Amino acid sequence: MTTGTRARTSLVAALLLAATALPASAVAATALTTRVDGRLPSGATYVMEEPATWNGAVLLFSHGYASGPANPAQNAPDDATKALLLQRGYALVGSSYAGTGWAVTDAVPDQLATLSVFTERFGAASRTIAWGRSYGALVTTAIAERDPDRIDGSLSLCGLVHGGVANWNNTLDPVFAIKRLLAPDSDVPLVDIADQAAADAAANTLTAAVDSAQTTAAGRARIALAAALHNIPVWNQPTQTRPAATDWDAQQANQFEAVKSLLKIAAFNRRQEAEARAGGNMSWNTGVDYAKLLGRSSVRKEVTELYRKAGLSLRADLATLDRAPRIGADPAAVAWMSGTSSFTGRLTKPQFSVHTIGDALVPVQTESALKRAVTAAGSGSLLRQAYTDNAGHCTFSPAEQLAALHTLEDRLTTGSWAGTDPASLNSRATKADPTTPTRYVPYRPTPYLRPYDLAHPADGR
Template sequence: MTSPTHTRARTLRPRGTAALAALLLAAAAGATAPAYAEAPAEHIEGTLPSGAKYVMDKPADWNGTVLLFSHGYRPVGSPLAAQNAPDDATKALLLEKGYALIGSSYATNGWAVTDAVPDQLATLDVFTERSGEARRTIAWGQSYGGLVTTSIAERHPGRIDGSLAMCGLVHGGVANWNNTLDPVFALKTLLAPGSSVQLTGFADQASAAAAAGTMGKTVTDAQATPEGRARIALAAALHNIPGWNDASQPEPAPDDWNAQQANQYQALQGMLSMPAFSWRQEAESRAGGNMSWNTGVDYTKMLRQSSVYKEVTELYKDAGLSLKKDLGALNRAPRISADPAAVDWMSRTSSFTGRLHKPQLTLHTTGDALVPVQVESAYRRAATAGGSAPLLRQAYVDNPGHCTFSPAEQTAALHTLEKRLTAGHWKGTDPASLNATAAAADPTTPARYIPYRPAPYPRPYDLAHPADRR
């Protein structure tokens, strides 16, 4: 194996407060002070043998903890770019507190879990070679990076002490692609029943883009009528898309069904433009075929479990439509079957056992349309069946959007996980304690943790339930 290439390395001059903190730590520890507390601050960028880029920031007063950050989904064609924190403000906050921050791009973009996990672990190896063994290693990540983080937690627990998955795809790959299929299947069946548009099995990106364009126009046209809006709301409900899912939208009143539906429409158009077609085609190319299905799915039952069921019933009533009739049409429509080999690949690479060996905290916003908060129910199900529920805690932030956490909220989650690692048991995971921890960590940004219990995830799939692997 060739050695990693360091493309840039520089020593930074520590701030006065950071240098003073390092001296105080050394004095308190006496002659046993670890070497990492005395090293100069460093910013390192380099390239792994796989071609993945990495970036590392180690402050002069390193506290001995390294945070291994996994970034979110990036479409094929995007530049490979290393990332070691969710945002610049949180990064600055953590560096000031003495954390070392590391992370990589992945050797490829797209559904790249088979690249992402080894690239992240290789980045950790490079850091250890340069700086010595960390006192504590925490894996954390956002969105698709939450899937990567949980994969590391389940499959490589010896490399880390704990993990934090934020707005993550903790339901796993098979569940994700199954439930991405449901809303587009409903849109095609109810809005364009005679259409020949493809929903899976794309030969290339051009065919996926053509299908996305056709469905996007169909949905745009339907939004102009009460009947179309009701059916769009039904499709959104199958994915649990909330009625307030973007901070740029005014928060609708609890019974303002039309405003809620308008917000869901925008989110569905976003799903059609990328995840449901383009991103699916890329994932299918890796899996070797279609990895999702809706054979045997009862859409009546799924709708009744949805977090927005009431909205759908009210919009159908206002439109003068029969919800029972439309659900019957969905349940009678010809179904889509999966390619078993593709399901096997997605299951082996991107689904979860529910068997944690080290503590994990997960964090989610309540108004996430891209990765709905109900995915947390799916991982809770897996961890319970896998026997590791005591190691798992889940926390919720009351905010619309995907991964829209404040620096205070993210830092509080990390500190809470650290408390668990130090104490050997969970404490301070209730919303009031999390908000207090957030306010202490960064009083300039919001703290919005709330008590919350997500609805069941509509299409759970994990390796802890034998029936899921049929």
Template sequence: MTTGTRTAARRTAARRTACAAALLLALTAVPTSAVAVTADPVHVEGRLPSGATYAMDVPAGWNGTVLLFSHGYNPGPANPATNGPDEATKSLLLKQGYALIGSSYATTGWAVTDAVPDQLATLSAFTGRFGAASRTIAWGRSYGGLVTTAIAERHPERIDGSISLCGLVHGGVANWNNTLDPVFALKTLLAPGAAIPLVDLPDQKTAADAANTLTAAVDSAQSTPAGRARIALAAALHNIPGWNDPAQPKPAPTDWEAQQANQYTAVKGMVKFPAFSWRQEAETRAGGNMSWNTGVDYARMLGRSAVREEVTALYKKAGLSLKADLTALHRAPRIAADPSAVRWMSATSSFTGKLAKPQLSVHTTGDALVPVQTESALKRAVTAAGRTSLLRQAYVENAGHCTFSPAEQVAALHTLEDRLTAGRWVGTDPGSLNSRAAAADPTTPARYAAYRPAPYPRPYDLAHPADGR
């Protein structure tokens, strides 16, 4: 065979290969195209290369918008894929034609380094199967709000806008710092002689033992006026509100005893899970303790707290010196962070405020787990980055963490969509949001209200490089 003949043969083979590849692509594309236009809704489950699973729901008559949902903190061991905040809200959205997708994340716990790539991979898998969406909106609740904001800052090219619901939008370093503050106060004032490690927890047994010991001290203190005042002080350092569970009757504005009783329950919940068990898991990822209170002025922090009046009143009623207790906190041995752990948490879980696409951040006013003041921290970062035109924040007057109605969540979505369509924010006032909510689902509450959160007590973000260093 001559050189020319061999070249011609190679070209012929290449054309045949190209044709075969094109035919294969066409054949494999048929199901995708068929799924996208089918008159029946489609539910898909699958597994990503990371090991994370995903779930996708595409309704009949898909409207072209896909909602990428990031779920909240999951301590495990169960790790299901989640593609919406609750079944009632999902049902409303599917009826309106939205496609819903979301992953499990490859690991549980403080899994931001898995969550972001797994969510993006889920979006890619959706596009590969159903085609490119005309609009992609990232949204998430609680820890999923942190994941959503990380996607919004680091991968804005993958989305058109984002919604954070009751999110950890203050970032990881700020979260763990402010989780340390109330337990530091509880240990110092209620159990000063007890060997309760607050950081550098080597395993879950150590964390559980520490939580049990401190819980016993809190339970004992609740039986005395002085103990209740001190629990209220610890709650104030985290801005735990006096109405923080929908099951609680809402106390009168100056019913300090009822407010403290509600805080007591929330403080015990914080001790049981975030302050020890969840911290231990996060420390393992960070490679050490990522929190500190060196240089923290707790008297100043109390002065900025949303519940400082309650603390002052309860100390006075107990005949206890608030100044003396604040002095005790000031003099107590402080906790220093492991710099490498801070760097890890900062790099993976803190924010620059440099939004590139519109974000709507929504919070309940009575949240004890992720206090509404986190919204102040987000605004601080976004303002420093010069991106305030891209951010709007709204508040739902209700107790509890992520206790939004389906109507309120759908109203937030429609408000963001209007921003994406019009190129400017419209209808972000409480009246407009409540009208949207009532139109979306008149059977569930619409409780948007005018609200301005107090400053977040321990802000930390990448827009202020001197923070806490």
């Protein structure tokens, strides 16, 4: 069947479905696109759009973390990128997932079910690519590892590709340092958080401690130490001025806001929701040497300079962390998080993973964790990674996203990776959309500080 014939047939089928659709489904057809909205048996909603001249490729988009109650289905990362993809003939599909939060056990089956609905309505695709941003890239990587027969390749953008256990371990470390060094007398629970009210109270208590600490040189040095344990970059929002390499004060001021955001978003509220799913605390710092972690941090020099400037002993503060009572994990919760949200590194289809270098929420070092797992599993030839010189989480331009997609498509077509270097990616991005930035750069992230994957038996299981 030719592309034109397929498009006409699909459009007619969609119009017929509109007359007989169940109340949970709606079909709209225009001269350019057929859109179908519906609901899966799980309760998740979905949205799919097929352009009138479909190129045969389906892009299965997995959206990021949603805290609810609003939980709309999404089939693209942003409206501008969606418009460009539809113009180029891609069919776009995605679901809401049946639940919000750390909903990987809902997300993966709902995404695959949405893909099945598309095939039933519009016919088989010539190529299917799974892609996602942030938490959605964790969902995408789970699909790539566990259901590779449903896709041809995957694209991860700013993703939690280090997996769930690693994420929650590394989220624990900066908060542990803040409590021990800035609020040692507080009874704030860092794990086993009872409910969202308790999460809010804990976040407010430690945020107040951080705000107070920011007014003194010693406090600022300690905030920088906490930030270093999470690899929070010194330039992490597009609105920030990029600090000079030795402007330690400006660097710390930028991290200060990111530390407060970590406390407000991930460290307590999202942790509480994830713990509820896992059935307990899934992270630990028993056996962790914080001096060694700091030594591997991407911003360790800033910390040592701020401690020196404050006349404060870094060695003494690290000793305080070493002496503090440690936190153990619930083995059953670790098993749940590991089984649902950690990775083996075994790829059977190509994956292209792209990250901004100035990401505080999901630091770029997660890419080091992904490469570590994939290399250990013997799948290194199927993975390529690239980096954009942007501050912020998932602050990609449409041009950058299309360049990544087209590069993966070339790999699927030719069987070989080509054009993954920054110059080639920037050239391709400019051709795809000359109106938005192209910022791919040579970059090699430092190691992820608390890696955990299923390819390394010594990771603490």
